[in-house]
Amino acid sequence: MTAVDPGTTPAPHPRGRRRPRGAGRIPAALLLPALLGLAFLVLPLLGLLVRAPWSALPALLTGPEAWQALKLSLLSATLATGVSLLLGVPLAWLLARTEFPGRRLVRALVTLPLVLPPVVGGVALLLVLGRNGIVGRWLDAWTGLTLPFTTTGVVVAEAFVAMPFLVVSVEGALRAADPRYEEAAATLGASRLTAFRRVTLPLVAPGIGAGAVLAWARALGEFGATITFAGNFPGRTQTMPLAVYLAMESDPEAAIALSLILLTVSVAVLAGLRDRWMSTP
Amino acid sequence: MRSARRLLAASAVLALAVGLTACTSSGGGSASVNPAPSRPEVKGTVTVFAAASLKESFTELGKRFETAYPGTSITFNFGGSSALAQNIVSGAPVDVFAAASPATMKTVTDAKLTGGDPTVFARNTLEIAVAKGNPKNIAGLKDLKGVKTALCAKEVPCGAAAVTTLQAAGVELTPVTYEQDVKGALTKVELGEVDASLVYQTDVKAGSGKIEGVNFPEAAKAVNDYQIAPLAKAPNANGAAAFLGYLSSADARRVLTDAGFQAP
Secondary structure, three states: OOOOOOOOOOOOOOOOOOOOOOOOOOOHHHHHHHHHHHHHHHHHHHHHHHHOOOOOHHHHHHOHHHHHHHHHHHHHHHHHHHHHHHHHHHHHHHHHHOOOOOHHHHHHHHHHHHHOOHHHHHHHHHHHHOOOOOOHHHHHHHHOOOOOOOHHHHHHHHHHHHHHHHHHHHHHHHHHOOOHHHHHHHHOOOOHHHHHHHHHHHHOHHHHHHHHHHHHHHHHHOOHHHHHHHOOOOOOOOOHHHHHHHHHHHOHHHHHHHHHHHHHHHHHHHHHHHHHHHOOO | OHHHHHHHHHHHHHHHHHHHHHHHOOOOHHHHOOOOOOOOOOOEEEEEEEEHHHHHHHHHHHHHHHHHOOOEEEEEEEEOHHHHHHHHHOOOOOOEEEEOOHHHHHHHHHOOOEOOOOEEEEEEOEEEEEEOOOOOOOOOHHHHHHOOEEEEOOOOHHHHHHHHHHHHHOOOOOOOEEEOOHHHHHHHHHOOOOOEEEEEHHHHHHOOOOEEEEOOHHHHHHOEEEEEEEEOOOOOHHHHHHHHHHHOOHHHHHHHHHOOOEOO
16 A cells, blocks of 8 residues: 655665676666566556546545545654654664563564554454453543544554554664664763663664654555554545545546545655665665 | 576566466456357356345355356455446456446446346345444434444445435434445444444344344335346356346345345
8 A cells, every 4th residue: 555666766885885896787687577576566656647637636636535634644644653653662672672581572573563464453453442342441431432433543553553664673773783882871871761862862863764754654555454443434534545445436536636645745755755764874 | 607597587587477467368267168159058167246235145145056057166256336346347357246236337337348237136225233232222313313323435335325314314424434335334333333333134134143223214215226237258158147047046036035135
């Protein structure tokens, strides 16, 4: 569901600017599949542009439903990224910097939503946080709050699917960062939390940025968990992907128009942030 | 070195070839092999796209059809009628389409993809699905205003029927969710996430023991006609004809009636 950024430059070579010997010659055996791969990823997006109902587009895009869905998508994806940052960065630190029994299992569990079908995630969330869920039951009884069918529910579903992207990025950055800086800070009298705040965080900032962008983009495209857990109601839980899916059932032109918006937003964000965050030094 | 390169190139060509065949062949496979033009032979896979609300009855009909026609196997794709219609328009290799409304069938007939006029084979009416024992004491459409309700989205037949019914009853309702098909609306009641939903009688009947149905008079205003048609590009046209023939048999009629469908 996540739109793919079609035309960004590759990250610079990790060893610096010096090009390895023989870099100018590309073997045909690699070039052909590479171009096929490129065509495979880019052609569907071009198809969207070709089939777009350009003359009807302004009316479709300025309709209240499209705006409502886009606003909700941007808001919920941003909030989900916020939740991911708040919980995911400490979690990544725990995985990268501490030793405890069962850490490998914990790491596997943390990354599970990456490979889990989002619908399964939605079902699981429903069974735990739904009105009759193990946790949701108490939430409902004590506060009268139920997460399904609310915008908060959308954020929860998106964060569940997107947070692993952030954790994986940040954990990788932490492992690559030299822990001796933190040790030096500690010998100079900094507490662990101060060292984390003043030394570790700035050190892995690009990794956090990359993770946040990935998580945001994933949350923006989230469909399965959202429609299963949060339902579908315009203005409250109907995000862009849901609007696209339902429009496809009766009005394919509207679906194409909505898809175009989502595509434009995704490309703009990835292209705008990629050079800054995604190219790790 | 050289052989490795050749291997890479060969696998690239192979990948391309596989990709192309997957795109162009419409998946009929052995089913479309039809050596005897004199008497149409019914065998192979029959692919039926059917509305989500037909799931239980058609699954049963499929089993009986396979017994009646040895050598056939039937594959169902159950889903929202509108989505299925769009799939067919997009070129899905399908033999028979059973839609929950004439409007969704029209998507396919408008694209000139049916291989014969659609016929109405069953009728269905709406019912209010509630938890077993009806804890919220829902007696009619007006009672839905005070409780959490799931409706089908207006884009799918059960949602269109719900809109008609609610308008006829003069009830304005704000549900908590518009589900993408009738089963989705029903499941939310089964899970206890909503107190009620508007679904077909047949869905309540096919549902788990956790739910029951509440009838209401306005349901008669939005009786849903189910239409079925063979498709012009059916990979297994003989199979499609046989399935349509079987559907009008007394045996098949009984299965549909038992499921709660009314005869057309």
